[in-house]
Amino acid sequence: MGKDRKIDMVILGLLSHEDLTGYDIKKQIDEAIGFFWKGSFGSIYPALGEMEKAGQIKKLPDRSSGSREKIKYRITKDGKNALKEWLKEEQSSNDLKYETLLKLYFGGVEKPEVSIHNIELFEEKIKADLNVLKWYKSNLEKVLDNNEHLHYYLTVTFGIDTYEAYLKWCARSKKLLKERV
Amino acid sequence: MGKDRKIDMVILGLLSHEDLTGYDIKKQIDEAIGFFWKGSFGSIYPALGEMEKAGQIKKLPDRSSGSREKIKYRITKDGKNALKEWLKEEQSSNDLKYETLLKLYFGGVEKPEVSIHNIELFEEKIKADLNVLKWYKSNLEKVLDNNEHLHYYLTVTFGIDTYEAYLKWCARSKKLLKERV
């Protein structure tokens, strides 16, 4: 039991809220948790098949007969238990890969302008994403009395706090690099 | 040429500073850039073999005859060009996977104590790593007049800034969760 596949936990977690298709799952990963997690169809669909075989999720009958195929999944008792087990595991790996920082670290082989430009590209992306997160936050604050939304709210504030730290760092770093031009 | 393999750029970047063995490369990834990038032997050794065939790096003669085998690599002109090309690419993907946030997001299916504990585990890890980064920073500040070290310094300050943002978020989040206990 209990392989070490992270995508399984993402799927179980999302299904613990509501029944979803593979496509729905991909959408939720991109839209709701995209700023701290990624996932692709290439891992979602195979996982759905294997998890169904393992009895952690089950297919729901497609009642919209005649139309396009659409497979909704529902979490089972076994699935819920696996999710709760994972939540209580002591170990959590936070895998961060900043290509921006990689380029900055090796930027010494090029002119400072190249590094400055790379920071600016990062900065623009972060500014745009930060606005989205702030909009999420203001919406969530209206319904914060609900216990369920608190968990989402906390991840959103995590995003906002780190993004704001990024932006301060960008400003200071550009300044230091420009002194060397 | 120029496949889209990130490990190639890590290897070229590290070799642009000095000649290294595969083992050295792994060590540098873990120790110097480990807080913003990861890499394993399983990707390093195959990449070294293919990059040598492609002419981006070359083996150096092992002069310590008789002793244990030890293969040092040196970057070639082709390799340096590939590195510079990559530095000038507009696109940079920053892939972040925070299992801690994933558990927090789905934490609603368990008692708040579970989420609080997970945040505390994250907090402890970050505090320890932050101390290391601060020690790096104070050492780097002594040699900051050197252009080469500025790039490393900037990545270290990135780590410090984001880790400090993490810690503030941890404190506020624990407080909000404890109110619900």
Add this chain to the structure above:
DNA sequence: GTACTATGTATCAAAACGATATATCAAATT
């Protein structure tokens, strides 16, 4: 002397990515 840790190269199964194929449906364009 022998156990333990660090150095060093290498491979393999499993996991994840990213691109692509295929097809339906709704909405906007021509």
Add this chain to the structure above:
DNA sequence: AATTTGATATATCGTTTTGATACATAGTAC
């Protein structure tokens, strides 16, 4: 009315990466 575009939906495939393991030598500690 016909056509094109974009969103919805499932699925696979080659490539990359991870994480574990295997194997062997060198240096250090007890």
